[in-house]
Amino acid sequence: MNDAVELLTLQATDPTLLTVREFRHGLRDALRAAGLPERASNDLMLAFQEHATNTLAHGSPPPKNLTLRLTREGAHWTLTIEDDGGPFDNFDGYTALATWADKRTDLRPNGLGLRLIGTRFPDHRYWPGMPAAGEANVLSLTLPPRASEILKPFVVIVEDDPTQRMVLKYLLSDAFRVADFERAGQALRVVRSHPADLILSDIEMPDMDGFAFRRELAKDHRTDTIPFVFLTGHSDDETADLASDLSIDDFLEKPVTQPILLRTARRLIRRARNLRERLVLDREKEATESLSVNVPKQIGGVQLAAASQSATAGGGDLVQTVSVKGRDVVLIADVMGHGLAARFFAHGVAAYFRSVALGANAPSSVDGLMTALSDALYNDPTYERTVVSAQMLAVDSDGVVEVASAGHPFPVHLSAEGPALVEIGGPLLGLADDLPFPSRQVTLAPGDRLLAYTDGLTEIGTERQDQTAAMQRLFAYTRDLADRTPADGLKQMMDRHREDAAGTSQDDVTALVLGR
Structure with missing residues (x-):
């Protein structure tokens, strides 16, 4: 059901700046259609133009072939740019510098393209190729960003040897988001503004060696507790003693195998996260209290029902309702993650929602409200590493529902013709300033139902990877809503989901049903 559909492919030999212009016009027409x-x-076109122009101007050697592909898979649009020129060394490291280290400052013109990629496409992937072996360099950009990628732990590699750095990135990239740096000073600038989940560092490096790097991290409480591992070719006692005195978490000798590297990384990240969650439990007892599901039972001729169940104490799902200029607006949101930390951030999202909705200058449309909420999260540094998806539904008494979405699963409209997805995309909240969010209207006829939900409803066991099976289950749940009141249908659906998910790894689940 979610197979990728190819919308555009453009190829050129001996590309020039004129080729970039022609490709951009072709991309514009395909996106409009x-x-x-x-x-x-505009974001996709500008990102293509910046990257392709830099490839032609700075690739050594410049590319002889350039390919652009645009595909769509479900709610996600992916732009892929391939070239056979000289690869960009340390692409992810320089993108991280432009995105986080200089986030609030002006950049030189050659950094604007990297900032655009880092902010608008946080799950971008760049793989340098080997032109001599016929392997192209590949940059992949996806809208809206995929939460499954953004949620991966963030690992920083500091290694001055480009081959070693590329190997480490290759070994880690399937399980983690990776930014690699050739100099410790670069990494230091990034982690001070965007703390990593793990740092892997060489010892012998120019300008600032690994020992000096660790000492600098120890001076700041925000970076001192980041799990830290030395990677080195030296196993002498003096080096080991110096490393031990700096309170590092582990010491791995090169060359390190992938199983040992992954096992060490996962162990240290898991331990650090468990410690943080225990701190939340000790200091923020109120965060364990669930946000009450807040929806009216009826708005004019529309009945509403909502329910939520958390996989662990706390949980990051929420449903809240406010009245905005005479319209009832319901927010359903999912703070990615589990437990007390997710619940803590969910309280904050609910507070920001009420603040922007009840303000004197509150936008009257749901897309405007979503932009205002996104801006509030973007400008709060607390949410810099928090992934939030959401939908807003403005419910009119005559059965017209205006829906805006921020990286959230498609709602399902159950009509006399059966269930159908309401395809509406949009970026996740808080990725950048002044983000646009599309909106759609859904008209509920008598007997119709509209289901909004968090992804825990469909992610059961192996169906996390099998989207076709997940959609089949979702449509089966939706059909159960027919011929029942929203409240009765929702109760049966949640009971059925609880039985289906028994014995599997569960996520928080929240659902909202509207009906006439």
């Missing part, structure tokens, strides 16, 4: 919102289309 496909109906992608204007702001998202």
